[in-house]
Amino acid sequence: MAKYRIAWMPGDGIGVDVMDAARIVLDAIALDAEYIPADIGWKFWCREGNPLPQRTLDVMKGTDCALFGAITSKGKDVADKELAPELRGKGYSYRSPIVAMRQLLDLYICLRPCKAYAGNPLNYRDGIDLVVFRENTEGMYIGVEFERVPEQFYAVKGMEKVPRDAALSLRAITPGGSERIVRAAFEYARQHGRKKVTAVHKGNVLRQTDGVFMAAARKVAAEYPDVAFDDANVDAMCMWLLKNPMNYDVIVTTNLFGDIVSDLCAQMVGGMGFGCSGNIGTSYAVFEPTHGSAPKYAGLYKVNPMATILAARMMLEWLGEKEKAAQIEGAVAAVIAEGKVRTYDLGGDNTTLEVAEAIAARLQ
Numbered sequence: 040m041a042k043y044r045i046a047w048m049p050g051d052g053i054g055v056d057v058m059d060a061a062r063i064v065l066d067a068i069a070l071d072a073e074y075i076p077a078d079i080g081w082k083f084w085c086r087e088g089n090p091l092p093q094r095t096l097d098v099m100k101g102t103d104c105a106l107f108g109a110i111t112s113k114g115k116d117v118a119d120k121e122l123a124p125e126l127r128g129k130g131y132s133y134r135s136p137i138v139a140m141r142q143l144l145d146l147y148i149c150l151r152p153c154k155a156y157a158g159n160p161l162n163y164r165d166g167i168d169l170v171v172f173r174e175n176t177e178g179m180y181i182g183v184e185f186e187r188v189p190e191q192f193y194a195v196k197g198m199e200k201v202p203r204d205a206a207l208s209l210r211a212i213t214p215g216g217s218e219r220i221v222r223a224a225f226e227y228a229r230q231h232g233r234k235k236v237t238a239v240h241k242g243n244v245l246r247q248t249d250g251v252f253m254a255a256a257r258k259v260a261a262e263y264p265d266v267a268f269d270d271a272n273v274d275a276m277c278m279w280l281l282k283n284p285m286n287y288d289v290i291v292t293t294n295l296f297g298d299i300v301s302d303l304c305a306q307m308v309g310g311m312g313f314g315c316s317g318n319i320g321t322s323y324a325v326f327e328p329t330h331g332s333a334p335k336y337a338g339l340y341k342v343n344p345m346a347t348i349l350a351a352r353m354m355l356e357w358l359g360e361k362e363k364a365a366q367i368e369g370a371v372a373a374v375i376a377e378g379k380v381r382t383y384d385l386g387g388d389n390t391t392l393e394v395a396e397a398i399a400a401r402l403q
């Protein structure tokens with residue numbers, strides 16, 4: 040029996056292309072693993088009314104972790120139209136399967152390293168090396184939304200209470216959820232010799248919810264006197280990140296702010312072709328590139344597989360295969376530095392699989 044069982048979830052669009060690339064690298068490094076394919080994505084929503092079927096969760100239960108490609112998510116109006124006619128009107132409602140996995144498996148850490156590899160022509164500045172810790176289970180992602188507002192939010196007109204014409208999304212922040220993500224960020228900082236943790240919020244407006252988040256952040260920070268701590272409003276943070284990216288090290292924030300700030304950080308180190316991500320809980324984790332399924336490039340083997348290969352590297356580190364992880368990191372850095380094999384986003388004309396093969400060649 041193989042040492043590891045890994046759920047293999049290419050998903051939609053270019054998810055397939057980049058996962059094929061990751062597999063070339065994992066095979067080259069001879070990871071002793073069995074890869075178990077699992078269904079996820081848009082076509083399962085259309086056919087079955089569920090983009091994350093129960094059988095997929097069952098596969099995940101029997102594995103150590105998962106590597107995931109990308110999924111197509113569409114707004115409510117389109118989702119309802121693309122559902123199989125026989126399923127319509129039966130109460131099916133689309134929910135992003137990646138968000139569902141994070142919540143169902145309590146993968147509360149979304150870890151997003153953003154590193155400017157030397158020689159990457161897309162680097163915003165050389166030397167950027169940031170890590171974003173995004174809370175992954177609560178905040179604006181709890182899925183509590185109202186098409187119409189409940190009675191408490193009715194407007195009062197004269198003697199009458201009248202419905203407001205509005206939809207409503209709720210943001211939930213708990214002390215426990217905040218504490219565990221901030222603690223994860225500080226532990227990471229300590230273990231990786233990082234100097235500073237910055238908590239990002241919008242406490243001047245979201246007084247209650249970010250009050251809870253920042254109280255937890257300050258409490259945890261006091262337990263780590265060896266790591267510097269500061270905080271910033273999310274809008275100012277975006278500005279300062281662009282102005283002085285070198286001033287930041289580990290960023291910790293709530294779910295939606297982390298979604299936004301991590302895209303900004305990814306863009307500073309080459310864009311979505313380099314954005315890798317780990318959704319990590321206490322005993323299970325799902326690794327993925329942060330990019331989407333880019334339907335127009337699907338199957339063309341044109342897109343940059345670096346993000347997925349770097350996600351596979353994160354997976355190896357999480358599994359405890361530190362040496363193999365370091366080898367992949369070295370091979371990726373060398374291929375970027377050499378600059379001979381590049382996908383179109385980097386100005387080259389190599390295919391997705393050629394990039395993977397160039398990395399694999401350095402591992403043998």
Ligand code: IPM
Nearest residue numbers: 112135137138298316329331
């Ligand atoms: C991400 C993505 C997801 C998110 C989408 C696909 C639901 O943008 O992983 O950052 O919003 O979390």
Ligand code: MG
Nearest residue numbers: 298299302329
């Ligand atoms: Mg995102």
